[in-house]
Amino acid sequence: DTGVSQDPRHKITKRGQNVTFRCDPISEHNRLYWYRQTLGQGPEFLTYFQNEAQLEKSRLLSDRFSAERPKGSFSTLEIQRTEQGDSAMYLCASSQRLSGYSTDTQYFGPGTRLTVL
Amino acid sequence: AQKVTQAQTEISVVEKEDVTLDCVYETRDTTYYLFWYKQPPSGELVFLIRRNSFDEQNEISGRYSWNFQKSTSSFNFTITASQVVDSAVYFCALSEPLQGAQKLVFGQGTRLTINP
Numbered sequence: 001d002t003g004v005s006q007d008p009r010h011k012i013t014k015r016g017q018n019v020t021f022r023c024d025p026i027s028e029h030n031r032l033y034w035y036r037q038t039l040g041q042g043p044e045f046l047t048y049f050q051n052e053a054q055l056e057k058s059r060l061l062s063d064r065f066s067a068e069r070p071k072g073s074f075s076t077l078e079i080q081r082t083e084q085g086d087s088a089m090y091l092c093a094s095s096q097r098l099s100g101y102s103t104d105t106q107y108f109g110p111g112t113r114l115t116v117l
Numbered sequence: 118a119q120k121v122t123q124a125q126t127e128i129s130v131v132e133k134e135d136v137t138l139d140c141v142y143e144t145r146d147t148t149y150y151l152f153w154y155k156q157p158p159s160g161e162l163v164f165l166i167r168r169n170s171f172d173e174q175n176e177i178s179g180r181y182s183w184n185f186q187k188s189t190s191s192f193n194f195t196i197t198a199s200q201v202v203d204s205a206v207y208f209c210a211l212s213e214p215l216q217g218a219q220k221l222v223f224g225q226g227t228r229l230t231i232n233p
Binding site: 031033035040041042043044045048050055056089091093095097104105106107108109110111113 | 121152154159160161162163164167208210215216217218219220221222223224225226
């Protein structure tokens, strides 16, 4: 059984550089979520995909952030012109919509820890 | 908006002691879901339990048990006979509706340290 995977696990970059993270969800999961977690805090929702459609974006997601999920499989999260405030753990989760249920359980990947110098 | 409060920032106990992690939530929704996740040092959030708002039965899974009380908006988590491997940060989360789905609103977490 393959869980959610994320790559890279760690990324160190200089302020102003662009970075891209990848998330591979559990196979056959049609929902994919991105969260951000800063030190000592709980994760905060960033964005959500149902298949390839991005259906919701948090106001935390500034215009320097963009996320895609081509063909409804893996997803990428890109941050342009990184700032020191972007330093955080970026978590990806996936879930499978089940008929008869109004919600489903999100399974998380190991995260990508971003450090902006 | 949904809100989750985990007032205990850190808890430290000796192995084999019982420990309870508190979670208090706020919501205006009549239907909602509550979750607990464990985050070990490796960083991955591990799903522990999901409970819907219509089911107030307590749940027990091995050494873990959960007490859901709508009257006090609480969803507390108890570990019985704690072990060193239980050391982690534990998060309580509440569902909030999205377009066709739900996002999770997390508390700040409780760092649990079990000392040998």
